Amino acid sequence: AQSVSQHNHHVILSEAASLELGCNYSYGGTVNLFWYVQYPGQHLQLLLKYFSGDPLVKGIKGFEAEFIKSKFSFNLRKPSVQWSDTAEYFCAVNPTDKLIFGTGTRLQVFP
Amino acid sequence: DTGVSQNPRHKITKRGQNVTFRCDPISEHNRLYWYRQTLGQGPEFLTYFQNEAQLEKSRLLSDRFSAERPKGSFSTLEIQRTEQGDSAMYLCASSFGLAGARTDTQYFGPGTRLTVL
Numbered sequence: 565a566q567s568v569s570q571h572n573h574h575v576i577l578s579e580a581a582s583l584e585l586g587c588n589y590s591y592g593g594t595v596n597l598f599w600y601v602q603y604p605g606q607h608l609q610l611l612l613k614y615f616s617g618d619p620l621v622k623g624i625k626g627f628e629a630e631f632i633k634s635k636f637s638f639n640l641r642k643p644s645v646q647w648s649d650t651a652e653y654f655c656a657v658n659p660t661d662k663l664i665f666g667t668g669t670r671l672q673v674f675p
Numbered sequence: 676d677t678g679v680s681q682n683p684r685h686k687i688t689k690r691g692q693n694v695t696f697r698c699d700p701i702s703e704h705n706r707l708y709w710y711r712q713t714l715g716q717g718p719e720f721l722t723y724f725q726n727e728a729q730l731e732k733s734r735l736l737s738d739r740f741s742a743e744r745p746k747g748s749f750s751t752l753e754i755q756r757t758e759q760g761d762s763a764m765y766l767c768a769s770s771f772g773l774a775g776a777r778t779d780t781q782y783f784g785p786g787t788r789l790t791v792l
Contacts, residue, residue, distance in 0.1 A: 608783040615778050654717050665717030
């Protein structure tokens, strides 16, 4: 079955630390890849997306993700996190029209 | 506000009652999706519409669930004879998608939190 795995369920960092959240998917065909973020009390927002082209994708708020086809991965990175990055992060793929989400990673950033 | 809106934001009901949720998509979007999210999980797909046509339904969507999008604009999701296991956040998303293409981006609403007592 098609699935998305986010192995980091809960990440705790200090401000200015670097961040990398893992995302792996299981689907052999062409997929589009997404990272969504949910800040406390807010709805899901698109952070970045990959459809084709340059596998290094830049998103909002200094986030980027790299698509590595051979590893079926789409890891999210940020060189220096801020307290305001505290949120839940969801990786998603759409092998068909619907989105398949991972279980999410809760990020807590302490000042 | 031109985003996706959902009403009500919260609904508390007793087991066995029927509930209906409404979603108003972004105005020019032709696709509308329903997802369900439970604690500690990512959203799970329930169903989606392209204009007024319901194109796909998840196996998660039992016979007690029905969704409509009568004029290709807003959509309603009805749950009949609610059960405690239906307690979840129900999310709506919309996008503009071309036939045969999967390059649309889904924008989510704030969700309706359902609690079944």
